[in-house]
Amino acid sequence: MNEHHNPKSMPKSMSERADELEEEKMHEMERIITKSTLGYLMDGRVEMDAGATTMARHPGKYFLMGEDPRLPKMPEKPTLVDYFRHRFASTAHLLQSATHALKGGQPEKVVLACLLHDIAVVSFIRCDHGYWGAQMIEPYVDEEVAWAIKMHQALRFFPDDSVGYGYPDLYKKFFGPDYKPEPYIVEEYKRARQHKWYMTSRLICVNDIYSFDPNAKVNIDDFVDIIGRNFKQPKEGLGFDNSPSAHMWRTIMWPTRFL
Ligand SMILES: [Fe+2]
Ligand SMILES: [Fe+2]
DSSP: OOGGGSOTTSOOOHHHHHHHHHHHHHHHSSEEOOOOHHHHHHTTOOOOOOHHHHHHTSTTOEEOOSOOTTSOOOOSSOOHHHHHHHTOSOOHHHHHHHHHHHHTTOOHHHHHHHHHTTHHHHHTOSTTHHHHHHHHHGGGSOHHHHHHHHHHHHHTTSOBGGGTBOOOHHHHHHHOTTOOOOHHHHHHHHHHHTSTTHHHHHHHHHTOOSSOOTTOOOOGGGGHHHHHHHSOOOTTOTTSSOOTTHHHHHHHHSTTOOO
């Protein structure tokens, strides 16, 4: 159609080529699979898949309004463990942190907080992951667990000698030696410091294993009982229970649903 806009003599950019491949793949699908605006923003593009133009490129097809055939199938009534198995891109860090807490004799509340502290990073979004993760689980866990996960976002950056927690070496490597947390994080830290549950959140940091052993055998099966006792699994399935965060779980289940 618009070939004259892209003459053969002009090499295509990486992102143009990637778009084409995506487009080719999509033609093989029964439904039109789109990307949310956030996905484009993450590629550095302020763009979106507009309904009419996208449809015109895929004559005779409808938009995807349910599960994405490219992703692992989820059960009809998914549990937290199903999300661990089918949607969390990496669980070693979470399992090792929780194992560390368990071996250290921490109460189940703390073990659960360690097990779930980074679920937002592995399933959803990196920026402000403590806040997202806390909201995802808030309706299903003890208030203290959700609070601790929310606040680990800020506490990680600040040492506490009383429990032998120093600023992580890995952060110096990751963010550079001059990195300073933003003012909103500093303020959050000050609030957390005064809170009665401060130490619960601090214990997430203490058990946050940054240099985990790739050979250590950790499995979600070892935590099924702790989850059973401390996570109120909705009988309708996580995502279908009308809780304030059910939509977040559905989005993780169906990330490419058109609307
Ligand atoms: Fe974290
Ligand atoms: Fe972590």
